[in-house]
Amino acid sequence: MKSIHQLSIIIVFLILSLGSFHQGFAQVSDYKAYSIFIYNFTKYTNYPASASNGDFVIAVLGKSKITEELNKMAAQKNINGRKFKINEVEEVGDIGSAHMVFVSSGKSGALDDLKSKIKQLPTMIVTERDGLVKKGAHLSFVVLENQSLRFEINNEALEHNSLNMSKSILALAYKE
Amino acid sequence: MQHKFVASRSVLLIAVTLLASVASPAQDQANDTTNYSLDGLIELKATEKASALQEALNQGVEVSSKKALNSRESPGIVSTITAEDIRHLGARDLMDVLQLVPGLEFGQDVEFQIGLSVRGNWANEGKVLMMIDGIEINETLYQTTQFGNRFPVDQIARIEIIRGPGSAIYGGTAEYGVVNIITKGNSRMDGVAIAGTYGQRIGSFARRNIGLTAGKKWGHWHVDAALFKGEGNRSDQDYASFYGSQVNLADGYAKMDPTHLNVGVKYKSASFRAIYDYYETTSSEYKVDYGFFTAQFKYEYKLMKKLTLTPQFTYINHLPWYYKHHFEDFATYEYRVRGERYKANLSASYDISRKLNLIFGGEYFNDRAVDELEYENFGEGINAIAYNNYSLFAQGLFQHRIANITLGARYDYHSAFGAAFVPRAALTKRIDNFHFKLLYSQAYRAPGIENLNLTPDIKPEHSAVAELELGYQFTPEMLLSSNLFHIRTKDVIVYGFDVATDEESYLNYERMGTQGIEVEYKIKKSVWNASLSYSFYQALSDNTVETFQVEGKDQLNLGAPAHKIGFIGSFRLGKSFFINPSLVHRSVRYTYTALDEDENAVLGQLAANTQVNMYVHYDDLWVDGLTLGFGVYNLLDQDASLPQHYDGGFAPIPVKGREFALKLVYKLDF
Numbered sequence: 001m002k003s004i005h006q007l008s009i010i011i012v013f014l015i016l017s018l019g020s021f022h023q024g025f026a027q028v029s030d031y032k033a034y035s036i037f038i039y040n041f042t043k044y045t046n047y048p049a050s051a052s053n054g055d056f057v058i059a060v061l062g063k064s065k066i067t068e069e070l071n072k073m074a075a076q077k078n079i080n081g082r083k084f085k086i087n088e089v090e091e092v093g094d095i096g097s098a099h100m101v102f103v104s105s106g107k108s109g110a111l112d113d114l115k116s117k118i119k120q121l122p123t124m125i126v127t128e129r130d131g132l133v134k135k136g137a138h139l140s141f142v143v144l145e146n147q148s149l150r151f152e153i154n155n156e157a158l159e160h161n162s163l164n165m166s167k168s169i170l171a172l173a174y175k176e
Numbered sequence: 177m178q179h180k181f182v183a184s185r186s187v188l189l190i191a192v193t194l195l196a197s198v199a200s201p202a203q204d205q206a207n208d209t210t211n212y213s214l215d216g217l218i219e220l221k222a223t224e225k226a227s228a229l230q231e232a233l234n235q236g237v238e239v240s241s242k243k244a245l246n247s248r249e250s251p252g253i254v255s256t257i258t259a260e261d262i263r264h265l266g267a268r269d270l271m272d273v274l275q276l277v278p279g280l281e282f283g284q285d286v287e288f289q290i291g292l293s294v295r296g297n298w299a300n301e302g303k304v305l306m307m308i309d310g311i312e313i314n315e316t317l318y319q320t321t322q323f324g325n326r327f328p329v330d331q332i333a334r335i336e337i338i339r340g341p342g343s344a345i346y347g348g349t350a351e352y353g354v355v356n357i358i359t360k361g362n363s364r365m366d367g368v369a370i371a372g373t374y375g376q377r378i379g380s381f382a383r384r385n386i387g388l389t390a391g392k393k394w395g396h397w398h399v400d401a402a403l404f405k406g407e408g409n410r411s412d413q414d415y416a417s418f419y420g421s422q423v424n425l426a427d428g429y430a431k432m433d434p435t436h437l438n439v440g441v442k443y444k445s446a447s448f449r450a451i452y453d454y455y456e457t458t459s460s461e462y463k464v465d466y467g468f469f470t471a472q473f474k475y476e477y478k479l480m481k482k483l484t485l486t487p488q489f490t491y492i493n494h495l496p497w498y499y500k501h502h503f504e505d506f507a508t509y510e511y512r513v514r515g516e517r518y519k520a521n522l523s524a525s526y527d528i529s530r531k532l533n534l535i536f537g538g539e540y541f542n543d544r545a546v547d548e549l550e551y552e553n554f555g556e557g558i559n560a561i562a563y564n565n566y567s568l569f570a571q572g573l574f575q576h577r578i579a580n581i582t583l584g585a586r587y588d589y590h591s592a593f594g595a596a597f598v599p600r601a602a603l604t605k606r607i608d609n610f611h612f613k614l615l616y617s618q619a620y621r622a623p624g625i626e627n628l629n630l631t632p633d634i635k636p637e638h639s640a641v642a643e644l645e646l647g648y649q650f651t652p653e654m655l656l657s658s659n660l661f662h663i664r665t666k667d668v669i670v671y672g673f674d675v676a677t678d679e680e681s682y683l684n685y686e687r688m689g690t691q692g693i694e695v696e697y698k699i700k701k702s703v704w705n706a707s708l709s710y711s712f713y714q715a716l717s718d719n720t721v722e723t724f725q726v727e728g729k730d731q732l733n734l735g736a737p738a739h740k741i742g743f744i745g746s747f748r749l750g751k752s753f754f755i756n757p758s759l760v761h762r763s764v765r766y767t768y769t770a771l772d773e774d775e776n777a778v779l780g781q782l783a784a785n786t787q788v789n790m791y792v793h794y795d796d797l798w799v800d801g802l803t804l805g806f807g808v809y810n811l812l813d814q815d816a817s818l819p820q821h822y823d824g825g826f827a828p829i830p831v832k833g834r835e836f837a838l839k840l841v842y843k844l845d846f
Contacts, residue, residue, distance in 0.1 A: 149222035
């Protein structure tokens with residue numbers, strides 16, 4: 001019996017310890033795809049006049065590789081002549097007057113605080129984790145079984161924050 | 177000793193080569209995609225382009241849950257083998273493929289009939305469910321399946337294997353494992369392929385097989401048909417039986433001649449499939465044949481968007497263990513019992529939400545057996561017998577971000593032995609590169625018709641199996657996974673023969689079981705790929721079933737090696753030339769080899785052996801689709817004898833010598 005226990009411990013230790021210093025080689029989230037969606041969300045959403053001037057600010061709540069992709073997008077694109085400005089923040093209190101907040105998976109628990117802060121301001125909350133539209137986010141990304149990237153919408157929340165998305169993009173939303 | 181050294185050095189070389197490749201992660205070649213149109217959004221994937229290995233791992237596996245999940249999250253310890261794996265391996269038959277699966281091992285039943293053991297447990301009789309295209313092919317009298325130059329490997333698209341219990345889904349023939357062979361025809365093949373194999377040992381014929389498979393789509397219709405015919409000889413060695421007779425097996429005493437036909441028709445969600453198989457074998461004393469015909473109709477009816485009903489009707493007709501003696505005086509068949517099963521199954525799959533699926537249903541089958549020789553096989557004046565079995569099953573699969581939870585159970589009620597209930601629970605999840613599976617399942621073996629015939633009050637055998645798998649994907653091309661298992665079996669059904677009364681019976685023994693570990697390492701590069709596996713088992717110390725025990729070696733079971741190493745490699749040179757080495761190393765095995773003067777079986781030892789195969793093939797030779805392959809099997813000429821895995825009165829089938837095989841395959845896509 002001793003031999004199997006020793007062997008088991010060695011194998012488990014090997015898998016767990018090797019895993020700790022080999023990072024980032026596996027099939028990972030393609031944040032370029034997420035950033036393309038986000039670009040289209042901005043392009044096909046009418047913000048109230050009070051939020052239609054100046055740079056279009058996207059706050060990324062939590063450390064995420066999407067920030068790099070959004071910065072690349074910001075370097076190439078604008079929205080109706082408005083430049084994009086990307087801010088990665090750790091705390092809800094640091095989002096400032098962002099037009100959109102991307103909530104990374106690790107910060108999903110901060111959604112309630114975020115809603116409390118935004119109240120009725122025209123700020124769109126987009127969550128990386130699926131299902132959070134049911135908890136008040138405006139949009140949540142959904143990864144289907146075939147790895148297709150889609151999004152869910154919360155029409156009531158959009159209306160609440162005076163965000164008007166075009167029918168053409170709403171038609172692409174995932175519905176159960 | 178020299179062989180041991182060669183094997184050890186080979187394994188070391190392979191291990192060094194594989195580990196050296198850790199430091200070469202693939203680069204992301206993604207293009208600038210920010211100009212996608214709105215319509216293009218629905219084409220976007222959430223993850224970066226999968227490597228070949230990731231694609232294989234992401235492919236849905238249904239065998240362990242009836243609901244497709246990727247192999248790293250599927251609620252079972254699962255092995256999958258693709259047509260490409262089989263092609264590179266140069267597999268001559270299914271044994272070449274399955275012997276490389278961790279935990280699976282072949283052994284002799286009686287009269288040179290070959291069956292499977294799983295994780296050190298002899299499993300041939302009613303403990304491993306074999307299916308072709310989802311249709312069970314175990315015969316219904318003893319619930320066995322025989323191997324050796326039998327099933328057409330070149331016609332296989334994919335094999336899904338549960339190396340653990342499957343009763344909670346499949347019932348009483350899946351206590352230790354499930355093997356589902358999915359044919360190319362059933363995979364909507366649109367083309368035609370012909371494959372021929374000729375094998376020769378030095379001085380004796382080994383095998384010749386030919387197979388043809390074709391499939392064609394017409395709109396919603398798909399039709400496929402496959403034919404396979406062959407001849408084979410398991411060995412050319414001298415065989416000495418326990419009782420003194422001696423023959424050379426090349427003289428027709430180890431034949432394995434298959435005939436196999438598989439046809440299918442699909443129209444939208446309806447499908448029909450029929451399989452005919454006839455397998456002729458010989459041993460030193462008997463000719464033993466197996467015939468079966470099975471047909472299944474299945475319809476996946478989408479009652480609502482989220483609810484699919486699947487009725488299926490299956491007819492199974494087996495003529496197993498149909499035998500007669502070789503010698504003239506006894507040249508009439510001694511056993512010809514036909515088993516039939518009429519089965520109806522209705523299952524419902526309800527997607528309550530995207531993350532919550534419920535599968536439930538019921539099954540009924542009627543088993544019949546008829547002694548066609550009218551030898552009163554089932555008792556005085558009784559030549560036919562019938563049983564009924566009713567089942568209910570349910571499974572819930574909840575895919576949560578923390579873990580996937582599977583809960584399921586199956587209840588069977590059999591008209592002879594009564595009720596059996598087997599629940600299971602599984603927790604699985606892939607978290608980035610890491611995945612885990614924590615599984616617990618009960619399983620059972622339903623006594624077969626002949627078990628009940630010999631011992632009407634025999635009880636079902638029950639197992640409880642716990643498994644833990646951990647895996648880590650080091651690079652997009654490389655995966656290491658390992659699992660621990662613990663199997664405890666109670667009321668073990670064991671064949672017995674009372675010499676004094678000359679009576680056979682099946683008895684329930686108190687308990688047995690094994691525990692162990694299995695490790696798999698896979699790497700898939702663009703020009704080469706390799707897989708290295710290791711499996712280890714030890715018998716539980718309180719095993720009470722004497723027929724499986726090795727005297728003086730409490731941690732071993734008869735016939736099964738404690739340690740097994742498997743390796744498969746494929747290296748492409750240029751555009752079309754492939755070199756494919758493979759090996760199976762087995763540690764020492766113990767088995768009974770002869771009788772002593774007092775007619776007591778003598779325990780013997782089969783030395784550790786390393787079976788090395790080398791297969792090369794050239795694709796698109798002269799014309800597109802034509803592949804010519806040549807292989808040398810058992811290159812080191814080691815003793816790969818097939819022992820009994822219990823105390824059953826048969827000496828190991830001596831298998832030795834190199835086999836040289838030529839394979840020619842032509843494939844034309846329509």
